[in-house]
Amino acid sequence: MLTDGDNATYWAAEDAAREATLELTLPAPAAFNVVELREFLPLGQRVDSVSIEVFLKGRWTALGRASTIGNRRLIPIPRTTTQKLRIRIWALACPTLSGISLYNRPHENYLLESNTELDLRMNWWRNAGFGMFIHWGAYAVPAGVHQGTDVPGAAEWLMSTARVPVRDYEPYTRQFNPTRFDAAEWARTAKAAGMNYVVITSKHHDGFCIWDSNVSTYDIMNAAPFRRDILKELSDACKAEGIALGFYHSIMDWHHPDAQGKDYGNGNPAGADFASYRDTYLKPQLKELIEKYDPAILWFDGEWIPEWTEEQGKALYQYVRSLKPDILINNRVGKGRQGMQGMNAEPDDVGDFGTPEQEVLATGSSAIDWESCMTMNDSWGFKIHDNNWKTTETLIRHLADIAAKGGNYLLNVGPTAEGLIPAPSVERLKEMGDWLRINGEAVYRTKMWQTFQEGESIRYTAKAGKQVYAIALSWPGSSLTLKSVRPVKGSKIYLLGYSKPLSWTFHPRNGLDIRIPDELQDPSARPCAHAWVFSIQGTPAGVSPAPQILRMGKKANELEVFGEAAEVALQSANPQAKIYYTLDGSTPTESATAYAGPIRISETCRLQAIAAEPGKVSSPAQSVYFQKSRFNHLALLHPYAEKYNGGGPLGLVDGRKGSTTFSDGRWQGFEGTDFQATIDLGKTQPIRRIQASFLRDIGSWIFPPVWVRIEVSEDGTTYQIVKQFDLPDPKNGDPAQVLPFEALGNTSARYIRVTAKNRGICPSWHAGSGGKAWVFADEISVE
Numbered sequence: 001m002l003t004d005g006d007n008a009t010y011w012a013a014e015d016a017a018r019e020a021t022l023e024l025t026l027p028a029p030a031a032f033n034v035v036e037l038r039e040f041l042p043l044g045q046r047v048d049s050v051s052i053e054v055f056l057k058g059r060w061t062a063l064g065r066a067s068t069i070g071n072r073r074l075i076p077i078p079r080t081t082t083q084k085l086r087i088r089i090w091a092l093a094c095p096t097l098s099g100i101s102l103y104n105r106p107h108e109n110y111l112l113e114s115n116t117e118l119d120l121r122m123n124w125w126r127n128a129g130f131g132m133f134i135h136w137g138a139y140a141v142p143a144g145v146h147q148g149t150d151v152p153g154a155a156e157w158l159m160s161t162a163r164v165p166v167r168d169y170e171p172y173t174r175q176f177n178p179t180r181f182d183a184a185e186w187a188r189t190a191k192a193a194g195m196n197y198v199v200i201t202s203k204h205h206d207g208f209c210i211w212d213s214n215v216s217t218y219d220i221m222n223a224a225p226f227r228r229d230i231l232k233e234l235s236d237a238c239k240a241e242g243i244a245l246g247f248y249h250s251i252m253d254w255h256h257p258d259a260q261g262k263d264y265g266n267g268n269p270a271g272a273d274f275a276s277y278r279d280t281y282l283k284p285q286l287k288e289l290i291e292k293y294d295p296a297i298l299w300f301d302g303e304w305i306p307e308w309t310e311e312q313g314k315a316l317y318q319y320v321r322s323l324k325p326d327i328l329i330n331n332r333v334g335k336g337r338q339g340m341q342g343m344n345a346e347p348d349d350v351g352d353f354g355t356p357e358q359e360v361l362a363t364g365s366s367a368i369d370w371e372s373c374m375t376m377n378d379s380w381g382f383k384i385h386d387n388n389w390k391t392t393e394t395l396i397r398h399l400a401d402i403a404a405k406g407g408n409y410l411l412n413v414g415p416t417a418e419g420l421i422p423a424p425s426v427e428r429l430k431e432m433g434d435w436l437r438i439n440g441e442a443v444y445r446t447k448m449w450q451t452f453q454e455g456e457s458i459r460y461t462a463k464a465g466k467q468v469y470a471i472a473l474s475w476p477g478s479s480l481t482l483k484s485v486r487p488v489k490g491s492k493i494y495l496l497g498y499s500k501p502l503s504w505t506f507h508p509r510n511g512l513d514i515r516i517p518d519e520l521q522d523p524s525a526r527p528c529a530h531a532w533v534f535s536i537q538g539t540p541a542g543v544s545p546a547p548q549i550l551r552m553g554k555k556a557n558e559l560e561v562f563g564e565a566a567e568v569a570l571q572s573a574n575p576q577a578k579i580y581y582t583l584d585g586s587t588p589t590e591s592a593t594a595y596a597g598p599i600r601i602s603e604t605c606r607l608q609a610i611a612a613e614p615g616k617v618s619s620p621a622q623s624v625y626f627q628k629s630r631f632n633h634l635a636l637l638h639p640y641a642e643k644y645n646g647g648g649p650l651g652l653v654d655g656r657k658g659s660t661t662f663s664d665g666r667w668q669g670f671e672g673t674d675f676q677a678t679i680d681l682g683k684t685q686p687i688r689r690i691q692a693s694f695l696r697d698i699g700s701w702i703f704p705p706v707w708v709r710i711e712v713s714e715d716g717t718t719y720q721i722v723k724q725f726d727l728p729d730p731k732n733g734d735p736a737q738v739l740p741f742e743a744l745g746n747t748s749a750r751y752i753r754v755t756a757k758n759r760g761i762c763p764s765w766h767a768g769s770g771g772k773a774w775v776f777a778d779e780i781s782v783e
Helices: 115-128 155-161 166-174 183-192 230-241 274-293 310-323 392-404 423-442 649-653
Strands: 019-038 047-056 059-067 073-091 099-103 130-134 197-203 244-250 297-301 371-374 408-413 458-462 467-472 479-482 485-487 504-507 511-515 532-540 548-551 559-562 566-571 578-582 599-601 605-612 622-628 633-636 668-671 675-696 707-713 720-726 737-756 774-782
Touching: 059 073, 059 115, 073 115, 115 244, 115 408, 183 197, 183 230, 183 423, 197 230, 197 297, 230 244, 230 274, 244 274, 274 297, 274 310, 371 392, 392 408, 392 423, 392 458, 423 467, 423 532, 467 479, 485 504, 485 511, 511 532, 548 622, 559 649, 566 578, 566 622, 599 605, 633 649, 649 675, 649 774, 675 707, 720 737, 737 774
Parallel strands: 130 197, 130 408, 197 244, 244 297, 371 408, 559 622
Antiparallel strands: 019 073, 019 099, 047 059, 047 073, 458 467, 467 532, 479 511, 485 532, 504 511, 548 566, 566 599, 578 605, 605 622, 633 675, 668 774, 675 737, 675 774, 707 720, 707 737
């Protein structure tokens, strides 16, 4: 019945079964490379995972695996000829199947690529670790200034942010004459920085092409005085340096009359025809890029426009792979990307790797491919007044954190209109290259280890065998204690860049202690700056899980703000473990106070705790900072999102101002729901000023409220409106900004209520159209 083609008939395991194995014997050996499974959905989705095994050369070999099945799941495997097939199923409840089919795909369907084929194609990229992003085009000419006015936001978005029509933007292309562009120097800069690939904007959203395109005259050879093929020169230079080259290419186009041109005074009089733009302009240009320059990567963007769909993304992915089967394509070719976090929403969303933007994944995974793209300052394209440069230390920390979590780091430069990479970027790239020449073996060709992080200042990477690297993000002093790794007996530990082996001991309770020589305590004597790598031949140590620090029955945040007092509980995953803690910020040992019951905290302090159990190394310290608030109580109408908790409800009155970097830990985020906070001052008292601040970051799905209302009450039941602010509808290109709202006046009250109306869902013009909109609240101050 599983091969009868009738989905109304089905097979089921016994009622109590949570695992099942089906073995099929075919009438004769058959060749196939896709297994289709269907679950019997009238009984609900039950299957948690499934494995495909075939009988080859006298033994069973696992060739494919998938999570869930649902209505229809296609599981690609390497092309195989066999007579026996085995399907193993793990389910949340009694597993059921309504159909099994085998296919030998008659043509190259790249969406059915097997894991083996994917691994071969991705191998060079996974080993590369570090790449250069280049945002460069006509927007480098205004450099963030239009008609004498600084335009907020990123430089490459100037056309949209300042609402510049095509007729006023095209003169910038006629001024784009980068006579100081030296492709060989750019490639040497990337190589010296330790970068193994480059991705440059062949065409950004403004539509201007920086290669010699036969499809368009809006390019470097026809619309600009430079008349040199930038991509050809850079392609040759990268090949000379052994660097892979990829192209960022925008799906959207503000210049083309059939794409987005209608919004910029360049619309098609007969009406925009996006399908025509896609088939007669976008796809032929991609064909040009592949055939002329043989890129290793196509990095798409602009997929959020309403004209684009996941189906179109899958078709474009197929088209590009048909032109060059081994090319890599990011996940922005389709619609699956979830916000700036950049990873796909569903397993079958198209794209070879995820694209977190301006952030690092919280945990990472060895099971997914991802690349974090970041700027060195605030803008991607060159912006003359943007001098908010990240320090080299910050950039190296990002590199280490990303490598430890199994990703790649794509770091941006925005060259000037003259063709020069800005001096601050060159300086930082040189320093990163100096660091990587000493420590690169901990970044390149590494993988996630069993533990990627220990505390805030240690990251781990690993290589085949027992090679482990511990990256210290701050200088450890005279010794470094590591809990997670047990060195091989008799092996040597080295600080990369320092030729002498380091003395070490391993204590079964306290872990690994690496002693660092006195001669290295002088910063000038160290092999490098910013972060230090310890090379260890080792295996994972048996470590007690760190205890949980609980407040009100929930895991405490890194910052907890409390009123009169906070009651804290400590809990270990192992009931046999003993817990020790300190309240003065020092790292606890087994000589510290033993936990015997709830701890009452009445003053600001840092609580740290470890767990210890027989036969294991004591855990790394778990730490929470408890800050006493000047207010005793603040109630929220709706709960905040745990990822954006801002230190808990009283974090809204802790005096810590948030920045436009919304992941700074100071914002409270509310997804799809209104924000309402009520402060109890404890007694009625005179009030002179009330201020509340919210965030606008439209690109991150964070919208300004529809309105903000400030109210006061003496009894907590009847409220009087002090002031209401009605905000205009947001529009594409609104800059990221902290929005303050202030009410002045002489009044008396015990209760203060601040309400912000959420828009609920993202508007139709937005990338997240139809998805839940966010409201981000920071601080409520009361005088």
